[in-house]
Amino acid sequence: MEHSTLPQVSLGLPVYNGQNFVAEAIRSILEQDFDDFELVITDNASTDRTADICQEFARLDRRIRYVRNERNLGAAANFNLAFTLSRGKYFKWCAHDDVLGAGFLTHCVRALDDDFRHVIAYPRLLGIDENGQPTQYVERVLPDLGGTSPALRFRVMVAAHGWDAAMFGLWRQDALVQTTLHEPYYGSDCALLAEMALLGTFVQAPDAILYSRDHPTRSVRLPSSERLAWQNPDGSAANAFELSRRVRHLVAIVYRHRRIVPLGRTLFHLLAWVLDPLLVARLFLEAVGVVSPQLRSKLRGAGLGALKRIHAVSDRSPG
Known part of the structure; x- marks a missing residue:
């Protein structure tokens, strides 16, 4: 099928050393029953066979654009690049290790087409293991926020600490372009979702399925210093400042959108969360780590030990 106009949907697939799973992810995109899309692959200077795999798919399907970075920009910048290069009315980030159900785009596009107030259409998210076999994991569904105010939606998403189904759902491009996009720290996606909640509502497309793969090299399983290097190769490995950077990011977001929600309301919700x-x-x-990374590690270890002891006591308590 020839497209004389811009695609309705753009999919951005940022990848770094994804040879184990990227082919399966691409095939699940090409097998969608919705045809009007482009796939933009941004390869973050991979050193494995990722480039060969992606270039072969691009050679066979004109809907695919493969872009290779000269150096590793970090995950945040590479995610943003995938969006910057996109041209569609709707946009979706794709993880190189996830798999889309065949009707994913059809159902999510329909959900956004049905109501202009929706800025993200999100799927049901089910777990698979490294071999593609189903696991028992089913991601929670947040409460319906369709009739709530932007300030309350912001509060719910700030407290949610992330939500993969929405993060890898289908986004309205004209809303996403108004945001700060990803910042170079781990957890930036949590702030970005809170920002999108200020701009509109999220809607579930229950017949759209996203299969989220769990495996040992998944970013969420990395130690904080390695997660920072994944997000930002130029960052400090000694103290990632993940939470303090997220707080600063959220403050910048509420100031950026103060015409939508008065600063007093959003800052109140933000303060309630931080406390x-x-x-x-x-x-x-994180503040202690500025002065003494060693002391920070000792205090953190002591705190984790205390939590384990508390849980052990509670587990032995009669129910």
């Missing part, structure tokens, strides 16, 4: 005792403790540890 959670566990978050206060994390911020304290």
Whole structure:
């Protein structure tokens, strides 16, 4: 089928050393029952066979554009590049290790077409293992926020600490372009989802399925220093400052969109979130790490030990 106009959907697939799974991810995109899309692959200077695999798919299907970075920009910049190069009315980030159900795009496009207030259509997210076999994991579904205010949607998403189904759902391009996009720290996606919640509502497309793969090299399983190097190769490996950077990012977001929601409301919700005792403790540890990374590690280890003892006592308590 020839497309004389811009594609309705753009899919951005940022990848680094993804030879184990990227072919399966691409095949699941090409096998969609929705045809009007482009696939933009941004290869972050992979050193394995990723380039060969992606270039072969691009040679066989004109809907694919393969772009290779001269150096590793970090995951944040590479994710943003995939969006910057896209041309569609709707946009989706694709993980190189995930698999889309055949009707994913059809159902998500329909959900966004049906209501202009929706800025993200998200699927049901089911787990698979490294061999592609189903696991018992089913991601939670957040409450319906369709009739709520932007300030309340922001509060819910800030407290959610991330949500893969929405992160890898289908986004409205004209809303996403108004955002800060990804910043170079691990957890930036949490702030970006909160920002999108200020701009519109999220809707579930229950018949759209995303299979999320769990495997040993998945970013969420890496230690914080390695996660920072994945997001930003030029960052400090000694102290990732993940939480404090997210707080600063969220403050920048609420200021950026102060015409949508008055600063007082969003800052109130942000402060209520930050004052959670566990978050206060994390911020304290990050501050200690500026002076003494060794002391930070000792305090963190002591805190984890105390939590384990508390859980052990509670597990032995009669129910």
